[in-house]
Amino acid sequence: MTKLFIATALAAVLALPAFAATPAEGEQLAEDQSLDFWILDAIKSLDPQLTSSRTDSDLIRQLFEGLLNEDAKGAMIPGAAESWEVSEDGLTYTFHLREAKWSNGDPVTAGDFVYAWQRAANPATASEYAWFIELMNITNAAEIVAGEKPPEELGARAVDDRTLEVTLSKPTPYFLKTLSHSTTYPAPQKVIEAEGDAWTQPGKLVGNGAYVLESHELGVQATAVRNENYWDAANTIMDRVTFVTVNDQNIGLTRYLAGEIDWMNTLPAGQFPRLQKEYPDQAVSTPWACSYSYLFNLSDKGPEALKDLRVRQALSYAVDRDIIVERILQGGQKPAYYWTHWAIEGFEPPEIEMAGWTQPERVEKAKALLAEAGYGPDNPLSLTIQYNTSEDHKKLAIAVQQFWKAIGVNVTLNNYEWKVHIDRLNNQDFEVARYAWCGDYNEASTFLDYFRSGGYNQGKYSNPEYDALLDQAATAENPAELYRQAEQLLIADMPLAPAYHYAQAQMINADLRGVPLENVMSSWYAKDMYRVAE
The missing domain is CATH 3.10.105.10 (Dipeptide-binding Protein; Domain 3)
Known part of the structure; x- marks a missing residue:
């Protein structure tokens, strides 16, 4: 196995500032570090292996962390994995996990990823995204999804608690890019087996992300607060993020303009030209x-x-x-x-x-x-x-x-x-x-x-x-x-x-920093955001 030492070491070192919100020189932080984010539809599921919704994934990304994250421009950077190696034939990836904890204090291990990926591929789970594990070309994924092989034969194994080895059925140039997707996030087996379908409810959900679910009123709002057990909690500035469901975009815009919502990432049709003229420091299209x-x-x-x-x-x-x-x-x-x-x-x-x-x-x-x-x-x-x-x-x-x-x-x-x-x-x-x-x-x-x-x-x-x-x-x-x-x-x-x-024709509160406008995937992390004093 050839270790891509220089590439991965540089990636890990150079990417570190992207893990956390970093105020610019001269910026003063606001006392209120909370974000109210508009969503159109109610959250369908907060189970990383069961959701198929972009809206769900935006919240799940705050509650869980995959092997890799995306930076402000969409480049892949270390997440739960701090480095990785690729074999010369492109078929074996070895990920070295950083020392991290679940929100209940348990250690995050390579086995948590193996369990999650087997769970996603297992027909018994009925994951709408089982095909994604197959698309990653992980060894035996197609056969497992089809019910022809047991989940335990998936090409992902824990070498030890902090080393995950993944084997692919064929070289896959985009493989690393799949690893910030919610389907690939780790899952807390002990919690899922104890709580069943209720494991994603407030007070029961255990994640390894920068935030933990505080409350969820279906179709109204869901709130997550800082996870003090997150490995980089010391560099997380935003304390609270609330997903506010408003099915009518015009009402959503009215609530934004009234200061009840801080970020509305999909404006009502036809409104952008007017808003761009009236609020040039808030209206943006990317x-x-x-x-x-x-x-x-x-x-x-x-x-x-x-x-x-x-x-x-x-x-x-x-x-x-x-x-x-x-x-x-x-x-x-x-x-x-x-x-x-x-x-x-x-x-x-x-x-x-x-x-x-x-x-x-x-x-x-x-x-x-x-x-x-x-x-x-x-x-x-x-x-x-x-x-x-x-x-x-x-x-x-x-x-x-x-x-x-x-x-x-x-x-x-x-x-x-x-x-x-x-x-x-x-x-x-x-x-x-x-x-x-x-x-x-x-x-x-x-x-x-x-x-x-x-x-x-x-x-x-x-x-x-x-x-x-x-x-x-x-x-x-x-x-x-x-x-x-x-x-x-x-x-x-x-x-x-x-x-x-x-x-994305959107309105963003003028005091909010860290929205990744150059990431065409629009994957965002509240841990990378902060608010400045007016």
Whole structure:
């Protein structure tokens, strides 16, 4: 095994300032070191191996710490692991854990990671993100997820309490980037076995992150306070972080402007231009690695009409993306004609033919395709679009309803709360659904793998040629061209109608420091933040 001593040693030393909030010279800290953060939907789960929600993950990231964290620009830096080594063949990673404690005072060990990863892969856990362990290419992960091998055969073992050895089935260039994702966080086996499903409740939840859960009123707010047992607690300035649920973004903005919320990271559609003029020191828009689409249900439970490629193409062509980003959202978003977010590191956007057409040309082609498929005034196509509760999602769904009406498609809109929306998606109980994917790590495969036959893939798209391209890319020295081909194939098959690539049009209290605006993943850590005196 070749020890990458210089690289890892430098990484550990140079990254240390990024672990903690570091006030600039001359800044005076405010007496109140608390953060009220807006969220749209109620927290679904605080179990790192069970959640599939970006909102949940933002809070889980405060309560737990993975092997690696992300710095302010999204680079991978030491977390629970202070250094690591990689074998010459790229198949074995050895992580050396720092001396750290759980919030109950127990030591954090390599076994806690082994338990968590086996738990995520174990079919009995019913993790919505079991596929993520498989995507990491850990030895035997695919077989364990499929129920063909026991979880104990996963390629992760505790050499000793502070040494974790991970073996991969093939070299995986993006492997380290997966290690800041919540699915890979350690889990306290003793607590989970003692408390069962109740282990994530306030007073019972034990984590190894910078904060510990103090209270959680479902659909109202959840509050975490500093974990004095966190290994770097001495350098954590923010004392308290509260996640405030406000389903209506306009009400959320009103509460922000009233001083009840300190950070709102998704502004109501159309509000950013005004707010940027009125609050130039608070309103900011930055790229965010999420893509918004309308997902087609191609499973046996989906409508027969969507099995016809011509229908799917017509629906996608008819979506006027310029109206969506320029007239409805107005927050720096970009029209999407492919799936992967344009700002992902190393991504080379594909050339998509329809992107070069005018919208009238797209509409005419859409009408012709529907006619070819047998739909028209005498046989109109009717579909239902499902979306989760949000004024913005509603505005967009109404817009798409009108876009599709213009080509002769009748659309019914169904609104569900987030948890119900996701449950219906997971069970293929939908026809067309509003869906957005936020990257789990900063590499194109995090988007493309969603549509892999064994991926999360709630619409159940499947194409062996697509899967083969992703398999090749996983070990390619430069996978960009394979990702580009996969994108082109995906859009040729059109299992979705891409709508736009996200930007985060947000309001941030002028006294708040440490928000990672240059991290396209938008992964943030309250421990790296602080407030200055006005």
